Amino acid sequence: xxxxxxGVPTSIQFGRGCVSxxxxxxxxxxxxxxxxxxxxxxxxxxxxxxxxxxxDASAYTLYAKVRPNPETGNIRDGVAACKAAGCTGLLAIGxxxxxxxxxxxxxxxxxxxxxxxxxxxxxxxxxxxxxxxLPVLAVPTTAGTGSEVSLYAVITDEKTRIKDSLxxxxxxxxxxxxxxxxxDGLPARVTAFTGxxxxxxxxxxxxxxIENPMADFYAMEAxxxxxxxxxxxxxxxxxxxxxxxxxxxxxxAAMSHCGAALPHGLGCPLSGHLDLPHGLTVGILQIPMLRxxxxxxxxxxxxxxxxxxxxxxxxxxxLIEKIKDLESSIGFPTQLETDFDEAxxxxxxEDAMIHGCTGLNPKALTKEEVEAIYRAL
Numbered sequence: 001x002x003x004x005x006x007g008v009p010t011s012i013q014f015g016r017g018c019v020s021x022x023x024x025x026x027x028x029x030x031x032x033x034x035x036x037x038x039x040x041x042x043x044x045x046x047x048x049x050x051x052x053x054x055x056d057a058s059a060y061t062l063y064a065k066v067r068p069n070p071e072t073g074n075i076r077d078g079v080a081a082c083k084a085a086g087c088t089g090l091l092a093i094g095x096x097x098x099x100x101x102x103x104x105x106x107x108x109x110x111x112x113x114x115x116x117x118x119x120x121x122x123x124x125x126x127x128x129x130x131x132x133x134l135p136v137l138a139v140p141t142t143a144g145t146g147s148e149v150s151l152y153a154v155i156t157d158e159k160t161r162i163k164d165s166l167x168x169x170x171x172x173x174x175x176x177x178x179x180x181x182x183x184d185g186l187p188a189r190v191t192a193f194t195g196x197x198x199x200x201x202x203x204x205x206x207x208x209x210i211e212n213p214m215a216d217f218y219a220m221e222a223x224x225x226x227x228x229x230x231x232x233x234x235x236x237x238x239x240x241x242x243x244x245x246x247x248x249x250x251x252x253a254a255m256s257h258c259g260a261a262l263p264h265g266l267g268c269p270l271s272g273h274l275d276l277p278h279g280l281t282v283g284i285l286q287i288p289m290l291r292x293x294x295x296x297x298x299x300x301x302x303x304x305x306x307x308x309x310x311x312x313x314x315x316x317x318x319l320i321e322k323i324k325d326l327e328s329s330i331g332f333p334t335q336l337e338t339d340f341d342e343a344x345x346x347x348x349x350e351d352a353m354i355h356g357c358t359g360l361n362p363k364a365l366t367k368e369e370v371e372a373i374y375r376a377l
Contacts, residue, residue, distance in 0.1 A: 001213055002213065004214055004215075005212075006215060010172050010175065010176050012148075012175075012178065014179075017181060018179045019051050019139060019177045020054070021177070023054035025175060026089075029174075031087075031089030031135065033061060033088065033089075034061070034089050034091050035081065035089070035091070035105065036060050036064075036091050037078065037092045037102035038092070038098055039065075039067070039094055042064075042093060043064050045185070047093065048093055050181075051139050051177075060087075061081070061087060063081050065078070066094055068275070069163070070097050072155055072157055072159075074101060074104075076115060082105050082134075087134075088134055089136075090106050094139075094140075095141055095142040096144065096147045096154070096197075099140065099145065099173070100154045102138070103152075103153035106135070106171060109131075109134055110132045112131065115166075116157055116159075119155065119157065119165065120165050120166070121354065133171060136172075138176045139177045140178060140248070141186075142186060143183055143244035143247070143248040144193070144197040144279055145194070145197060145198075147252065148252065149176060149249055149252045149256065150255065161269075161351075163271060178249055180241045180242045184238060188234045189331075192230070192279075193332075194279045195226060195244055195279070195330070196230075197248075197282050198244070199226045199227075199323075200260065200264065200267075201219070201251035201254060202218075202219040202220070202255075203304075204255065204263060204264060204289075204357070205254035205255045205260070206219045206300060207261050207289070208258040208259050208260065208261050210257070210258040212254075212258050218250045218254040222251040222254065223304070223307075225247040225250075226251075227322065229244055230244060230330055231326070231329040234329075234330045258360075260360065261357055261361040262289035262365065263288075263357075265352055265356070265358030266281075266352045266358065266370060267284075267285050268357070269347075269348035269352050270348060273344050273347060276336075280333065280336075284334075285373070287324070290323075291316075291320070293363040295363065296363045298315055301315035301316045345371070345375070349370050353365075353367055
């Protein structure tokens, strides 16, 4: 077996009602005041109050300005709020956008430069850290992004529309409370989109050109549970929601170690330029990834099919049919619901070609192939 490195530095608390331990856990950090990073919807639904039950109101300040697909300007706004309130720690309550926003604020609050200078896409020109990163705690309210166990904060550059990331070991959340009680009210559409994001993390981690046997183990277990439980979770089954919350965490940890592939490499420009749900873009690009990468993934597809008990002489085609069946069972769109013009298309192609996940696809992609995939969506 090949050598590998694997670690999930986040302490994970899992199970219904586990958020009841948050108040006590927060006291264990040397934090003067916490910035609670969330959105207005969760606030109005009472989920934030549920999480913060027992936490002294003087110990935190609410920042409820999270928006889908957070942008660099949102991070600047959050940094200003964090500094104004004298907060030295952050608690994210919400989906991937809330966790990305919290991690971005924690990353940037003590840096001397602008957030754009620290984005991974700057490559060799990326500015090195010159200040401390604040501790982050995470309470996911969706089962999809796995951001509660990742070292990435996905941020869109508001000027270029490039969806990029801040990455650093120190932005792994210190503790994540994965409590499916908070996910029971999710609409079917959100459950479907976030579930397909989790499937993408698992499938892409296995097919990525970065090999890691431990990540493969996590990813395969996540895939088994997602195929079995996502359709039931979309219908509101509580046991299935438990399974999906667990699967999203497994898949997120796997993706953190192996990166992703075409669905994220091409999906990020889609959501960056068109402000589409991340799970929609990742989900709709999984079959195109399998089709265009077919010559390079036959052995891995055969292994996936053996583990998932998928039958079919052509392993890749059989896996495609399995995903089609899953999409049909959860009402997932087979075509994009948003049009884009030629200028946006060409900008997305350029962004996709420089995205790190595109470079990890098992088959190298040409600009012409990327353009053809976008035109077919």
